[in-house]
Amino acid sequence: MEDWRTGQEILVMEGRIKVPYRWAAGETGTRYLQALRDEMRFLGTRCPQCGVVYHPPRRHCPDCGTECEWRELASRGVLVTYTVVRRHHSQLTPLDIPFAYGIIRLEGADTGFLHLLHEFAEGELRAGMEVEAVFATEREGSVRDVRYFRPLREAV
């Protein structure tokens, strides 16, 4: 008897899981995002015990558990590490290729945070260079209220 599989394709069920989520930013996240949205300011939190300034902010110090206090940070800082992205993903890529991801340590913070880099020349990015935030004109209370960071331009 002929094998039933001859000339047959394995069937595939196409699907897409779409589930709405509502992730609360919580009190800490809300105060942080509000400051970005309304005042174009970055806030971090400082552990009074360790003295470490965290950004993004934490309510409690991840090292010792002490409740942290708010601190204002600069909107410029140092590029700790980066990657220039060359592959486009239709649902993920947030800016025109090439753009970069960077870990940026803002002035006044001890930890770095993840954000985007744009407006840089080919080969311009270096670890240790100074970068500055470019804010969106329309801001809605999300990390994307900062459009991206770019190499620091000296004030004219």
Add this chain to the structure above:
Amino acid sequence: MEPVAVVGVGMTRMERERRPDGYADLVYEAVCLALADAGMTIDQVDNVVTISNDFFDGRTISSMAVQDACGSYDKNISTVEGDGAFGAFYGLMRILSGSFGTTLVCAHHKGSESDMSLITNAMFDPVYERSLGIEAVTSAALQARAYMDRYGVSEEDCALVSVKNRANALRNPLAQLPLELTVEEVMSSPYLAEPLKVLDCCPVSDGAAALVLASAERARKAAGKPVWVRGVAHCCDAYHLGDRDLSDVRALQRAAAKAYSMAGIDDPAREIDVVELYDAFSYMELMWLEGLGFCGRGEAGRLTAGGATSLEGNTPVNASGGCLAGNPVLVAGLNRIIECALQVRGEAGEHQVEGVRTAVAQGINGPCGQSHCVWVLGGER
């Protein structure tokens, strides 16, 4: 620690897409292989630990969908969401608790059924990070750059790992990506996210694996030569990428120190005969080798170039081809342990290294190796 042994192992072939077999079929295949290897029937399995991830499987409580396939009826089961090396650790603990004499541990993955970038994007924080589009490859690229900048490691140093491991895979019939490559070919493959190029990255894979762990008493009844767990430990680092120095390997160093001290190992480079580690990206092999103490920080590139980690070298690393030759996520860490067990038994086939007495396996979990699990296996208790 009370003695516990790996007494049965099973791995499916790793493939880009294994459409004829659903994941329960893959699990069934791996479990049957492991039981046959142990010379056991499912009745001799006291408890089962399954390893799965709901996002990858596209169903919630994904662990429950494979219980039939691993013969869990009427048994105590538990589930782990994370790499197989950690799942096996939990399986080991269940024996050490004294409640069970044997544990069947199995993991499955079908990367072909979804979109790796979208799923790994979802491991990042939804308030602060996810909307930026970061995922596994781009986050690893941040780490690769940090490591290479700090220690002056070149892209060629990393490319050599890819050349070595894919050549090793030519001797592994279960490998997905055996390739004869040159450093130049790796270097001229397109960038995904600098400094990572296509040929620096593991492939997307389908596959499953299973192993049977047993107490000393139960190991005596198993068919094959038991491979003893001489030391094992895991250690975790911070979640937010910016909280860590990504070039740092302190979590791995701590896990390795603990596992080595349990095993009585003072000088890993001299006392360990083979290593199977989680090389999802070529640079990771270099970083993890340093974290495992085989050389100083920043020296693994030179160690590799000198041939010490090749099949003929002093400490062959990823003789199987590693994750670069096939990376069913979650399964990958279990495969590392299984490959080490086979090396200790002298049954690794074409990629067997001569005279292996002690082997080290390592798995990772979380972005950029946030946590590490280190296993020391040996032929003697």
